[in-house]
Amino acid sequence: MKDHLEHLFCGSTDIYPTDTQFQPKSIPWSSYELIGQIQKNEIYLDPTIIAEVKDGLWNDLCSEYDAENFCNYLKNANIKLSNDFKAFEHVWRRDEFNHYLGFRRIYSLLYDIPEDYLIKEVERRPVNFEPIQFMLEDEFKICLLIAYDEIATTKNYASEYEFYNSFGPSNLLRWIKNVTRDEAYHFNNSMELIGKNFRNRIPEIPELVDHFIDWDLHGEAYHGTFVLDHDGPYFTSEVLNMCGNTIKNYFSRR
Ligand SMILES: [Fe+2]
Ligand SMILES: [Fe+2]
Numbered sequence: 420m421k422d423h424l425e426h427l428f429c430g431s432t433d434i435y436p437t438d439t440q441f442q443p444k445s446i447p448w449s450s451y452e453l454i455g456q457i458q459k460n461e462i463y464l465d466p467t468i469i470a471e472v473k474d475g476l477w478n479d480l481c482s483e484y485d486a487e488n489f490c491n492y493l494k495n496a497n498i499k500l501s502n503d504f505k506a507f508e509h510v511w512r513r514d515e516f517n518h519y520l521g522f523r524r525i526y527s528l529l530y531d532i533p534e535d536y537l538i539k540e541v542e543r544r545p546v547n548f549e550p551i552q553f554m555l556e557d558e559f560k561i562c563l564l565i566a567y568d569e570i571a572t573t574k575n576y577a578s579e580y581e582f583y584n585s586f587g588p589s590n591l592l593r594w595i596k597n598v599t600r601d602e603a604y605h606f607n608n609s610m611e612l613i614g615k616n617f618r619n620r621i622p623e624i625p626e627l628v629d630h631f632i633d634w635d636l637h638g639e640a641y642h643g644t645f646v647l648d649h650d651g652p653y654f655t656s657e658v659l660n661m662c663g664n665t666i667k668n669y670f671s672r673r
Contacts, residue, residue, distance in 0.1 A: 441503035441615060443608040445510035446600070450521030454594050457587065459528055464586035469529050472582070475651055476529070480522035481541055482572075485645040486515030488546045492644075496548075496555070503616060504558050507608050511565075514601045515645075521594055546643035554631070554647075559617040562609045563624065563666070567631045568646045569606035570662045573599055575653050610669050621670050628663045635659055 576599040
């Protein structure tokens with residue numbers, strides 16, 4: 420299954436070189452192996468709660484899938500990307516697709532919707548990178564925007580452990596913890612890439628990060644771009660600024 424994932428979603432090693440100096444931190448695993456066997460009758464969640472969390476779960480499912488859109492955008496946008504970045508992108512893309520598969524399975528179970536139907540629904544949503552293009556002009560900005568997104572996602576998923584623990588087999592809690600660990604690694608990998616290859620641009624970080632936060636709070640609606648999708652109730656100004664501060668302080672701590 421792991422080899423299958425590598426082959427299907429991450430391209431060849433020509434596209435994603437693996438012999439780079441930069442070794443992204445990553446642990447391969449499979450959502451299907453962990454939660455693929457769970458059946459509907461093992462889920463004991465109140466129907467009111469199931470209805471309440473529907474929109475949030477759908478947003479999570481879509482955002483995870485949208486890493487595919489992000490990678491395809493980068494591929495076609497003619498932005499110069501280093502081999503270090505591509506090594507990071509390789510494991511990142513694999514992880515995000517694995518997260519998508521997990522959310523798809525959970526959503527299918529909770530709402531009795533076949534996964535084949537969900538695939539069509541996810542893929543038919545409009546994708547538009549144009550409004551955020553100026554935040555993705557070069558590799559440094561791309562790394563920073565991914566880092567911002569990943570730290571916000573890490574905090575959000577970590578806040579949901581209790582929910583995942585409450586409604587069924589213990590593998591669901593294991594699953595969200597694995598996902599959260601991956602997101603933390605993604606944040607770390609992007610920041611380490613910046614530290615390795617863009618030291619001279621660290622002074623630009625605070626202003627750019629404030630701009631990302633402003634966009635999340637007041638910018639345009641989300642259109643399948645993976646990044647800047649923080650419009651759920653969890654993402655208050657306070658939370659987003661906490662994420663921003665983690666990034667701003669990252670290099671002063673080392
Ligand atoms: Fe993810
Ligand atoms: Fe991630």
